Amino acid sequence: MSDSSLQLVRGTLDLLVLKALSWGPRHGYAVSQWIKGVTEGALLVEEGSLYPALQRIQRKGWIRSRWGVSDTGRRARFYELTPVGEERLAREVRVWQRYTAAVERAVSAPEWEVE
Amino acid sequence: MSDSSLQLVRGTLDLLVLKALSWGPRHGYAVSQWIKGVTEGALLVEEGSLYPALQRIQRKGWIRSRWGVSDTGRRARFYELTPVGEERLAREVRVWQRYTAAVERAVSAPEWEVE
């Protein structure tokens, strides 16, 4: 909420996390930095959102994890997509695009028209 | 969840309701039908979501309401935007577009890149 960053819209965090892991194993902190970077700071994922989300997504079987060592020599938990998670990512992208297209139609509707 | 309609993404309902009322007073049922129509059935707003949302939005001062009679001769509560609501609509549209643009950047990122 500080400065100009937006609150996350429910449901998009899964999508962002899965995408962040689509290039191979990454640890949680790196995921959060990637989201911040790729959205140019528009989206900030709080740690209190991210770590529970990673656990939640893992429980669903879309990612798995193991302890490792980060580039900076610290202990870190690395997550990677499972095969199910790969499929899920593709599906989440499709759903998201279908959703935003529908909202876009609504928001840009030039006149009231019901049928 | 039936057939192929999508669950609402949290936070977009306000936007859709405000937009639906941007052409003048409408009652709740008409708002739900408009959303269904304009999104070609992709978004279905459940009554258990819509009516509480209308009350919530009214409490925030973005809309006001009064009882009236619908086209079909039934009693219905008509909602309309307040001046604050008009501003809010414009703002919500901007926020939504900024948000979706950010997510789109993330989802279509061709490679991992952080700094």
Added chain:
DNA sequence: TGCTTATACATAGGATACCTATGGGTAGAA
């Protein structure tokens, strides 16, 4: 006449995903 459908409003109760706040700990720079 009675039945069904579409119209119209509303609430209760539950789920869940996000937030704020807080905590612990390490590596390296200043």
Added chain:
DNA sequence: TTCTACCCATAGGTATCCTATGTATAAGCA
């Protein structure tokens, strides 16, 4: 030695959506 960046994690609160259920009327049809 102090500060910052890195890295993980949980507790508790809140908001917003869902399902399920209830009431009621108008109109069409059998």
